[in-house]
Amino acid sequence: MSKIHRTLSTAFILHLQLFFRKYPSFPYIIKWLFISLIIGSLVGTVSAGFLTSLQWATDFRESHVWIIIFLPVAGFLVGALYHYFGKDVEAGNNLLLESIHEPKETIPLKMAPFVYLGTIVTHFFGGSAGREGTALQMAGAIADQLAKPFRLDKADRKVLLISAMAAGFGSVFGTPLAGAVFGLEVFLIGKIRYHAIFPAFASAILADAVTNFWKAKHTHYHIDFIPKPEFIPVIYSILAGIAFGICAALFSKLLHKTGMLFKSTIKYPPLRPVIGGILVAAAVFAMGTPRYAGLGIPTILESFTHPLPFYDFALKMIFTIVTLSAGFKGGEVTPLFFIGASLGSALSLFIPLPYGLLAGMGFVAVFAGATNTPLACTLMGIELFGADCGVYVAIACVVSYLFSGNNSIYIKQKIGEAKNRRFEHLVDKSFKDL
Numbered sequence: 293m294s295k296i297h298r299t300l301s302t303a304f305i306l307h308l309q310l311f312f313r314k315y316p317s318f319p320y321i322i323k324w325l326f327i328s329l330i331i332g333s334l335v336g337t338v339s340a341g342f343l344t345s346l347q348w349a350t351d352f353r354e355s356h357v358w359i360i361i362f363l364p365v366a367g368f369l370v371g372a373l374y375h376y377f378g379k380d381v382e383a384g385n386n387l388l389l390e391s392i393h394e395p396k397e398t399i400p401l402k403m404a405p406f407v408y409l410g411t412i413v414t415h416f417f418g419g420s421a422g423r424e425g426t427a428l429q430m431a432g433a434i435a436d437q438l439a440k441p442f443r444l445d446k447a448d449r450k451v452l453l454i455s456a457m458a459a460g461f462g463s464v465f466g467t468p469l470a471g472a473v474f475g476l477e478v479f480l481i482g483k484i485r486y487h488a489i490f491p492a493f494a495s496a497i498l499a500d501a502v503t504n505f506w507k508a509k510h511t512h513y514h515i516d517f518i519p520k521p522e523f524i525p526v527i528y529s530i531l532a533g534i535a536f537g538i539c540a541a542l543f544s545k546l547l548h549k550t551g552m553l554f555k556s557t558i559k560y561p562p563l564r565p566v567i568g569g570i571l572v573a574a575a576v577f578a579m580g581t582p583r584y585a586g587l588g589i590p591t592i593l594e595s596f597t598h599p600l601p602f603y604d605f606a607l608k609m610i611f612t613i614v615t616l617s618a619g620f621k622g623g624e625v626t627p628l629f630f631i632g633a634s635l636g637s638a639l640s641l642f643i644p645l646p647y648g649l650l651a652g653m654g655f656v657a658v659f660a661g662a663t664n665t666p667l668a669c670t671l672m673g674i675e676l677f678g679a680d681c682g683v684y685v686a687i688a689c690v691v692s693y694l695f696s697g698n699n700s701i702y703i704k705q706k707i708g709e710a711k712n713r714r715f716e717h718l719v720d721k722s723f724k725d726l
Contacts, residue, residue: 331438427461511593605631633654
């Protein structure tokens with residue numbers, strides 16, 4: 293009987309070896325599908341909780357506008373938390389990108405609760421920030437804890453972090469395809485590492501499914517009219533893309549310059565968000581409107597219904613730069629959506645394209661230029677606004693990417709393949725003195 297068992301075992305092993313030789317990707321798929329299931333479940337659940345908390349904080353602030361007066365106090369608490377207990381995770385998204393380029397120590401798990409608390413406090417008291425940074429950091433910190441139990445080497449840790457970023461981005465915006473490509477595209481300008489393509493897509497899709505399972509709400513957008521992609525409308529979309537790219541470059545430059553200004557003039561870190569909070573709160577009450585506080589979703593929706601004034605995008609840019617440069621937590625992406633959508637809507641006064649279409653183009657194109665992720669942003673536009681706008685969105689994102697030059701909101705983003713060098717030189721020269 294034992295001889296029969298040995299024969300059967302040997303035959304099974306031989307068949308298994310033959311199967312793996314014929315389908316060498318099968319073990320890879322099984323391994324990363326299992327890990328992606330864990331990432332998707334954890335990140336999707338955390339994103340759902342974060343979105344629910346953020347909605348509560350936003351609703352409370354909008355019904356109690358007076359609470360913005362305490363933004364400087366909230367800034368001190370956030371600044372002190374990171375100064376005394378979170379210096380090793382203060383780099384945020386740049387720490388994730390650095391870990392992908394050169395994995396070292398495991399990202400501290402405390403990054404997740406720290407950025408969660410910092411973001412909720414920022415939005416509760418009226419800072420102008422987003423949510424993408426929080427989602428990415430929570431996802432990266434949680435996923436990186438799997439590296440040691442699964443005995444992942446450096447190459448696998450890179451894939452793990454790319455998958456986590458894909459899951460965080462896809463689940464927080466409800467755009468899993470864009471999230472997957474964003475994770476693959478963001479860390480290296482001009483190149484995509486296909487070795488992580490399956491885990492990135494699996495993690496993003498699963499995380500989005502889990503977030504929807506928990507019934508977390510995503511904002512829905514609609515473009516009323518999209519003209520056929522003919523020669524003249526395409527030329528107009530190129531012109532709009534140029535404006536979006538210049539806007540993205542300007543935002544990135546000013547964000548870094550203002551951040552350095554805060555650091556050079558205010559040596560005690562917890563005091564920086566206090567000063568920033570005073571400036572933002574004073575501006576809100578001086579203007580008599582909280583329009584530029586928080587995410588600004590109502591104004592983004594408004595940009596799709598009628599043309600907005602040009603000062604909307606400029607003021608949101610100022611509010612966001614001051615908030616984030618001072619040390620408040622959140623992200624840049626949703627404010628970039630606001631800036632791009634309101635700029636696009638305003639451009640309809642000069643560019644004869646529908647304001648809703650221009651708003652949608654700006655929504656993703658300014659983000660594309662500021663993060664150098666034109667493919668992810670094109671997919672995001674299609675997922676959010678429908679496939680009919682795909683040609684216009686793609687043109688705007690690609691042109692914005694080209695005109696943003698060597699600029700990015702992420703300082704640890706590396707160049708894998710340069711854009712048109714002569715073209716970059718001309719664009720960068722326009723902004724080097726800012």
